[in-house]
Amino acid sequence: MTRREEIIKAAKVLFRERGYRSVSMRDLAKSMDFKAASLYNHISSKEEILAEIVLDVAHFFTKEMEQVKSLGADTKTQLEAVINHHILITLENPEAIAIVNNDWLHLEGIHFEEFLKLRNAYEQDLRDIINQGVNAGEIGSKNTEIVLFSILSTLRTLHSWYRKRSGIDGEQLRNDITEILLRGVIK
Amino acid sequence: MTRREEIIKAAKVLFRERGYRSVSMRDLAKSMDFKAASLYNHISSKEEILAEIVLDVAHFFTKEMEQVKSLGADTKTQLEAVINHHILITLENPEAIAIVNNDWLHLEGIHFEEFLKLRNAYEQDLRDIINQGVNAGEIGSKNTEIVLFSILSTLRTLHSWYRKRSGIDGEQLRNDITEILLRGVIK
DNA sequence: GTCTATAACCTGATAGAC
DNA sequence: GTCTATCAGGTTATAGAC
Secondary structure (H helix, E strand, O other): OOHHHHHHHHHHHHHHHHOOOOOOHHHHHHHOOOOHHHHOOOOOOHHHHHHHHHHHHHHHHHHHHHHHHHHOOOHHHHHHHHHHHHHHHHHHOHHHHHHHHHHHHHOOHHHHHHHHHHHHHHHHHHHHHHHHHHHOOOEOOOOHHHHHHHHHHHHHHHHHHHHHOOOOOHHHHHHHHHHHHHHHHEO | OOHHHHHHHHHHHHHHHHOOOOOOHHHHHHHOOOOHHHHOOOOOOHHHHHHHHHHHHHHHHHHHHHHHHHHOOOHHHHHHHHHHHHHHHHHHOHHHHHHHHHHHHHOOHHHHHHHHHHHHHHHHHHHHHHHHHHHOOOEOOOOHHHHHHHHHHHHHHHHHHHHHOOOOOHHHHHHHHHHHHHHHHEO
C-alpha cells in the first residue's frame, strides 16, 4: 500500500467517526504519526481526499447498476438484484458509504458535479426499473417517486444502523430487508 | 417574535442549508444584518442554538408517541398513527427535522444526553409496538430490529426527499408511504 | 519524505464604548 | 442592544532545511 493509500484509509476512519469538517489535517496526520505538512507530499488538498473516497464508491455503484440493467429481467428480479448489491456493498465498505451519505455536500467544483451526475443517473436507472414494473402490472399504482424513495431511504441509511447492531447475521439481514422492501411495493 | 426567536429561526435556515459546523456566528449575524458580537446578547453560545432547535423537535415527537400509546389499539392502528404523525411533523417542520438528523452529534454535554434519552425512549416505544404485533401474529417472524429500521429509516430521511419534490400532494404522500411501510411488515 | 516555521485567514467568544 | 476591537486558538497550505 502506497503512502497515499494509507492516508485515504486513515481518513476513512476519521471522517466516518467525526465527519469531514470536524477532522483537521493535523488530526489526520497525528493519527498516522507524522506532521500535517507531510501529507501534502502525497495529496494536494483535504477535499481531494474526500473526493477520492466518495467518487470511488459512486463509480462502484454505477458499475453494479450497469450489470443489473444488462440482465434484462422482470422488475422484481431487477429490484431484488439492486437491493442485494446495495446491501452487500454497504456491509463490505461501511466507512466509505457513511462518508458518501454524510459529507458529499462538502465536495467542490468538478468533484461535486461528477458525483451528482453519477447519483442522478443511478436514481434514474432505478426509476426506469420501477416504471417498467408499473407498466407491466407488477407494481401497484402508487406514485413512482414515493416507491423510489421508500427503497433508497432504507438502503442509504443501512450503514449507520448496521454499525450499532453488527451482531446481526448478514444473510438474514439481506433476506429480511429484501423481503420487506419488495413486499411494500410489489403487487 | 423576540430577537432570540428571530436568531433561532434564521439559524434553522442556515444550519439546514449548509450544516451546523459550516455556519459561523459571523454568517448567522450577517444573514440578520448585524454583527456576530451582538448575537451574544440573546444567546450564550452557538451550541445553545442547536440544542434549542433539536430538543424542541425531540420533545414534540415524545409527546406524539405518548398520545399514540394511550390509544391502546392493535399494532396496525398504532403503527399507522406513528407513521402519520411522523410524516405530518416532517412536512410542517422540515428545517428542524433536517437539523436533528444531520447535526445532533454536535450537541454537547447535558444536551447530548437529553437528546439521546428521548431518542432511545422513542425507539423503544416503537420496538414495543412491533413486538406486540409479532406476539399477536400481526407481523411475520422477521427480526424486530430490521422491521424497526425499515420503518424509521424511511421516516427519518423523508425531509430531504420531500424538499426536492415539494410538488407532491401531502395527502397522497401520507397515504402511499403509510401503505408501503405497513405492507412491508404486516402479514 | 518528513520536518520546522510560517503565511493568511477563519473560528467562537469577550470587553468595553456608545 | 449593537457596535468596534481583540483574544486565543484553529484552519489549509506552502517554503525551505535536512
